[in-house]
Amino acid sequence: MEPGSRPSGPERPTVIISAAEVGRANRARIVQALADRGPLSRADLARITNVPRATIGSIVKSLLSSGWLEEGQPRPPADGIGKPGTPLWFGRHAGLSGAIHVQPRRVVTAVVNAAGDILSTHRHKIPARTSTEGVVSVILNAAAQEFHHDMDELTGIGLALPAAVDRQTGEVMACTPLPALVGSHLRQRLEDLTQVPTVVEEDVTTLALGQRWFGQARGVDDFAALQIGDGIGAAVMLGGHLLRSRVGLSEIGHTCVDLRGQKCTCGLIGCWETVASNNWLRHTARQLDITTSPKLTPHRLVRLATSGDKAAQGLADMYAINVAVGIANLVQFLALPVLVLHGDIVGGGEYLRSRVEQAVIARTFPAHVSGRVGQLEIQLAHNDADACLLGAAASVLSRTLHIHV
Numbered sequence: 001m002e003p004g005s006r007p008s009g010p011e012r013p014t015v016i017i018s019a020a021e022v023g024r025a026n027r028a029r030i031v032q033a034l035a036d037r038g039p040l041s042r043a044d045l046a047r048i049t050n051v052p053r054a055t056i057g058s059i060v061k062s063l064l065s066s067g068w069l070e071e072g073q074p075r076p077p078a079d080g081i082g083k084p085g086t087p088l089w090f091g092r093h094a095g096l097s098g099a100i101h102v103q104p105r106r107v108v109t110a111v112v113n114a115a116g117d118i119l120s121t122h123r124h125k126i127p128a129r130t131s132t133e134g135v136v137s138v139i140l141n142a143a144a145q146e147f148h149h150d151m152d153e154l155t156g157i158g159l160a161l162p163a164a165v166d167r168q169t170g171e172v173m174a175c176t177p178l179p180a181l182v183g184s185h186l187r188q189r190l191e192d193l194t195q196v197p198t199v200v201e202e203d204v205t206t207l208a209l210g211q212r213w214f215g216q217a218r219g220v221d222d223f224a225a226l227q228i229g230d231g232i233g234a235a236v237m238l239g240g241h242l243l244r245s246r247v248g249l250s251e252i253g254h255t256c257v258d259l260r261g262q263k264c265t266c267g268l269i270g271c272w273e274t275v276a277s278n279n280w281l282r283h284t285a286r287q288l289d290i291t292t293s294p295k296l297t298p299h300r301l302v303r304l305a306t307s308g309d310k311a312a313q314g315l316a317d318m319y320a321i322n323v324a325v326g327i328a329n330l331v332q333f334l335a336l337p338v339l340v341l342h343g344d345i346v347g348g349g350e351y352l353r354s355r356v357e358q359a360v361i362a363r364t365f366p367a368h369v370s371g372r373v374g375q376l377e378i379q380l381a382h383n384d385a386d387a388c389l390l391g392a393a394a395s396v397l398s399r400t401l402h403i404h405v
Contacts, residue, residue: 025402026059028401028402030045030049030060031063031401033048035213037218039072041075041087041088044085064088068091068114070088091114095401096111096113096119096150097111097158097396099158099396102139102160103126105126105128107138107139108121108389109122109142110386111146112389112392116213116393122142124138124141124142124145135180135181136189155396155397156399158206158396159200159201160388160391160392161181161203163175163181170186170187172186172200186200197399199392201391201392204235205244205395206387206388206392207225207226207381208224210387210390211340212394212405213390213394215340216340217237217338221239222335223338223339225387228276230277230279231273236330236334240405252272253271253326254272256272257272258270258274258275261274272322272325276322276323278297281315281319288314288315297344298319298347299347301348302316317355320355324359325359328359328360338377339379340380340381341353341379342381357376361376
């Protein structure tokens with residue numbers, strides 16, 4: 001090859017990243033650092049994000065002027081060296097998001113700011129045997145009532161549904177608790193009503209988003225949020241990003257844990273839900289002659305167990321093991337160090353949590369529960385009652401601020 005000549009073959013395309021794209025990426029890194037670690041100074045942000053201090057100053061100035069951020073009182077550096085830093089945090093009225101959590105019997109709405117404060121919330125009942133239009137009307141009316149004061153200030157609306165959702169179109173593809181939502185064009189109708197962009201997510205996905213932005217998984221890149229109650233679902237974060245399927249659908253409750261088990265309502269045999277759902281708990285309680293079985297929950301089970309009821313103690317131990325079997329599979333496959341439990345199981349408190357954790361550890365390789373990947377933690381969600389609302393708001397913030405999750 002002659003000096004200065006170019007190799008033959010197809011030329012590699014030149015990728016040019018615009019200044020605007022770089023600016024958005026840097027802003028997203030700054031906001032994500034704040035969301036992960038709490039109030040930070042400009043120096044902290046430069047160190048954590050590896051963005052030049054001058055660039056930090058420019059972006060922060062813009063975020064302050066727009067009201068996204070506010071400055072707190074200066075505080076001395078941790079090592080006592082240098083000038084006091086001024087912590088930056090989200091403004092109370094910054095990044096207002098509308099949040100809607102649709103449940104089988106009710107709709108919960110809220111307005112949430114970028115710091116994760118719920119500024120207002122209301123609940124609306126869905127009447128039994130309601131038609132498609134009736135269910136949609138309840139949701140639309142609930143949104144109109146909750147958001148009418150803040151409509152012009154909302155950056156978006158997050159909608160959490162117990163459903164499989166097409167992520168591209170926002171259409172509900174399947175919804176066992178509320179079949180009326182299938183084909184309802186709910187996202188489009190919400191946007192037509194409010195003139196505010198709307199993000200639709202499966203409810204269990206919002207649990208992980210809420211934990212990452214506002215909860216116990218702030219700053220944790222690898223974790224799972226699990227919903228355990230009438231059914232079982234899970235959403236997993238790896239490297240700070242959600243594991244997503246082509247459609248928004250979590251069916252971990254229908255993975256097999258017992259080859260010779262019971263037939264599930266889904267038609268499969270030995271699903272995790274057949275041994276760890278509320279239905280299993282109540283059915284087994286009847287077999288053991290636990291008198292409160294028709295309305296038994298993990299909370300009531302633990303109350304019986306701690307009062308000295310031997311049958312309840314045995315059932316609680318069995319339930320913890322059955323829950324742990326599915327969690328152990330997740331830990332073995334993905335080496336997740338943190339798992340946050342939501343749903344009815346939270347009512348079982350430390351009594352159940354510790355038993356589930358012990359049972360997971362007993363069924364997991366030692367390398368996954370201690371050592372390089374860190375100590376395994378099974379946690380009960382602190383914000384379980386509002387978890388889906390916070391996650392719906394987090395889905396709006398992620399899109400608004402161009403943060404890829």
